[in-house]
Amino acid sequence: MRPRCSVYIAVSLDGFIAREDGSIDWLSQVEMPGEDYGYRAFMDSVDAVVLGRHTYDQVLAFPAWPFDGKRCVVLTRRPLPQPRHGETSFEGPPEALLETLAGVRRIYVDGGVVIRQFLAAGLVDDLTLSVVPVLLGKGRPLFGAIPVDRRLRLLASSTFGSGLVQLRYGAAG
């Protein structure tokens, strides 16, 4: 049985996960003391993280490695210069990656390119979108082309005082 693949991401109402320069400053409008929008609980539920190269490079610049104790794979064509946290790299389609992750129960799939690859392959089992009440007009889109329609099943919807709406979907049928 393959691992469950989960997406958990913040998005502007017009579908962007970052500005064109990668900036996510617009997320600050929904920052509230003591409110993590379920991030910690979500992270506690996954035992592996699959990242795109761009996201990985960003995460390396964080003050601390956020994926301690989790298996971490970077989808990339370029070797990782000096992995310090046990992260490994992989080059190939998502299906092939999943075959290397025997024993993993649930994967956090992160980064625009990687999320779009998994969605296009029909491999996303649940998708949690934190919709931020702002229109950016341009930026890096969350969604991309997919070969066929993908019907989803609404699992939950929550609203927060900040105006953020969190929508959780599973695969339909």
Place this chain on the structure above:
Amino acid sequence: MRPRCSVYIAVSLDGFIAREDGSIDWLSQVEMPGEDYGYRAFMDSVDAVVLGRHTYDQVLAFPAWPFDGKRCVVLTRRPLPQPRHGETSFEGPPEALLETLAGVRRIYVDGGVVIRQFLAAGLVDDLTLSVVPVLLGKGRPLFGAIPVDRRLRLLASSTFGSGLVQLRYGAAG
């Protein structure tokens, strides 16, 4: 005081209001007997409709004219062949159009191009999105470029048994 400008539209989770060929067949997945998702109440609250040319041509093919008793303006550069329902045409920016609509209280702004024009001009006072649980991958997008970020205020969020989530936003601050 200018009329209140309102958008009320269904959109796929990935932000499309129609397929590339204009088809909205994917809306059928949320059709439920006796559930109009607030459309009638919304329509009862507007006294004018502003449409793009493409939407107007579609509406003309409906069995009945759906905007009876409402002022109707088509934003278009081409003359209307034979207006039968009192509709008029207008060519120019949204601000100039609004100046011609003195006495109107609330406008239903419809059609992708027109909605994007009004959003870009900062003229949308409330935006009701019925988010259909499907990814289409491509099609006619609801949102487009805007000159600056537009922060929104979440006014309401409702979920339906069909999996549709209706989000209502107003202009922030």
